[in-house]
Amino acid sequence: MTLKKRIFLLFFLSAFIPFISIFAISYYTIDSIFANKIDDGIRSNLQQVTSSLENSITNLNHVTQQLSYSGTLGKKLDEVLKPSSNIFELIETRDELKSELNVVTFTNPNIGLTLYYFQDDGSTQFGNFPIKDRFAPESLPVLSKAYGITYYGPHVSMNRFDDQLVLSAMRKVKLPQRDDAYIYVESGFHLAQDILGYNQYKGDVSHLILDGEGNIVYSEIPEAMKVGENFSNLSKGAASDGIARDHHWFRQDSTQNWSVVSVISQAKYQQEKNQWLLQILLVALFFLGFTVFLAWLLWKMVYKPLGLFHSEINEMSQNPQTAGSQTRTQIPEFDFLLGEFSNMQHQIGDLFKEVQQKEKIRADLEVEKLLYQINPHFLMNTLDTVHWLAVMNGQGEIDRLVQSLNKLLYYNLGKLGQVSTMEEEIDALRQYLILQQIRYDFEFDVRISADEQVLQIPVPRFILQPLVENSLYHGLSDEGFIQIEVTRKETLNIMIQDNGAGMTEEVIERLLNNRVPEHKKVGMGIGLNYVQRMLKAQYGDQAQLVIESELGTGTSILLILPIKGEDISA
Template structure:
């Protein structure tokens, strides 16, 4: 997976997981709060409607008692009905009764239409408003009936000039001489309508009114809850439920009738949906911000990575040294880029150093080959001379040839092959034997080697050139050469002679001028070879020093680090 995808996924995960967790917890919490709020609001509204309707019914009951026989107006009605002989007195009594009725209705704003209904002849008298021609108590929706009074409604008013929804009551007057007289009273102008319209949910609530048996006496949702039908799952207890996509809440009055508030599921969840939409918009905005931040972070990382990519690609394609490095304008990356630039410089320097060392190694190989003129032929020839000397009894020649053969075999070995101090000392002794036979002179060469250092690996052919240098540059008839090899923290090799010594200029030429040395020592590879061999083998860890004083002698000091022993082929 690419870094870009990982950054986006990590950002999305780290941002969305906490947000989704909070959203889920908030959703269930707020959903519960909304449900409690909506239910509490609807039930509060329902109790208010039930209380208001109950007060209206109580008011109808109270007024009807005044208009019945037990009240003052009821007694006046009985007197008016009994006065049939004197027309004037009868008219006067009727006018007085109407005046009393008007006074009662005027002083009670909660009362609307009022009249007396005579059941036997279906006539109406003493009405305070004109009556609609189709008035019939039997056609009104029955709400409740008890204690000689019947309640109707809500229904359209029987007032000819009023089509408002009202409650009404029909109470028997109980006159001594007649039992078919009833007083009919309706609730006041628009009172019932205003009670039912008291809806804090913007018209989303509808109401039903049930009688004591659960029959629907009034319905604002007739398509679902028809008037006259039985309310589903009716019980006289308060409760809530869901029916055909409507939530309903029921409140039962002390008078045994019930008020039901109904609301559709759409309106019920409208407020929650609005909240969910708001949360959705916030989520989308939050997601967009997260994606933008992830993109910006990617750009901040991607641009420095591109710079690194170009630098590494350019470094792999060529070896041209360059100090130019692009800037990412981010301190941390710029610091890394500067370090990378420094590393490039070091790598180029290392390349040059390796190339130089390789060139030196090749030069050494060529130089070694200059002295390996047909070595196998030469050694085979020497071997033939050896056997001729043996056959002719030439012991001195035989000794010379054997020493020369051993020395050549050792010195002409593969360049760079690892040897030991012991082998170097043995080759040095063979060289001294040749020199002694050649010059017929017994050289005083003293060799002192620490036994602990004999098996330590060292480069091949480093002692002979140093001793050869002492032989040619400083050894006189009474002179000597002291060779010491000691083991300390490093291998300490010293070659000291008591010869004529050398000047500083001669020392420099021995160390650095191959032409002069080769001219003086002939076939000897010389001091310069030893110096270069040590550099190739130990780099700057080995040390070669020459100390000399004219007339007193010369000392060559060689310090070699101890390395891990290598296996010789």
């Protein structure tokens, strides 16, 4: 870190650590105060709205009970609906029924439209107000049902002269003559608006009304939460409060099997806290500006000597073999450093000569490496000639042997440890097995199964051949088999099993730790120790090599590799 950055950092920390500490304490304290204030205000308002709605629905229940068959009005309705030959008595009874209906509605100022509804023919009678074109209670949002009465959530009034929101209830009237009669009662003018518009919190709060199953039957914010949606799904099962669709919500359940939810957008919810936070940020910006100004003043005090020192360093870096400058800054510390750089300049010249000599040696090694690669290519070309001679003379076994050896040598031209694909590794293994099956004087079976999805996974070269070579070396005989399975799960799993003579724990330990390859009997002689070291170099502790063997039964080798794709180093 440069001196300039250190100066700025020092001033920044000295000014802002106390400020940040005070800010953090104040923020959490005021945040808690604001949150409690907002939450308590909304909950109090929600409780008042719920209580008012409960009272209104209870009042509707009492009125419908008065107008049902169990009351006087219900009995008069039964008389009106009976066939009668005395028209004057019928008219008198109807007048009495209307009069008593008016008394009930006038003595209940919170009651609006009241009428009897006959479901079979869809007709209405004795309404105290004209109704809209068609009375259709089935289209109203059902809030709850209990004891033969249905309560409807806020909806537009059926009164022709009123488009306000109302609550309503419809109860079946038990008449001996008719089974389709219902009494329908709405709440009074502006009652629902006054209840839902009550806002003790004084904030921008909206309301939802839910039925007993949590479905929204009334919503003041249909753009965010629509009627018909299940609120439990939106709130992820929370019981009393939470966040849903960028809105804070608070829920109050009614004993009448419905609920009211108060909803406020997060922006409105955070508005007061954001205003306070903005003031704090303005103060923080002022402190930051003042701190930067002080740091700039201190920087100017040392800028000139630092500039001279920087120019000397640039000149040395562009021409390190030139003599050092005698410029002095009159600051002992800087003058001492310039003297040290002059000495370093002479050392850099010596290093340049050493690097040039090493580059010449490296170039010679590249030429020597190229010469070493000529011999394998010459051998491959010669084997290719032998292959065609064998084809021309009908020597199929020799042809097969030469082709497999040629392919294996071509694969071997890559350095051990370089990345290959599982498909290339399996193909090289097959060529190796062809050579061994021709060479050995006993028959053995090799079964290779690999999922299609593992073929392009990168793996280090020559990790399969030493594992299979181990099976051939340790006790495989006539009717022997080697089973190779390559599968992909979260890791790349390679399982090699044989039915050979098996090995003891001592033999397994010697194979894993013997760095001298055992190539007296078979194959490339790379050895299990190579595989173990290669896994350690390529994967660290993420790869596993597990060997299980039992004398007289066989050996099982499990190789577990992480799948890293292009992350495996070449």
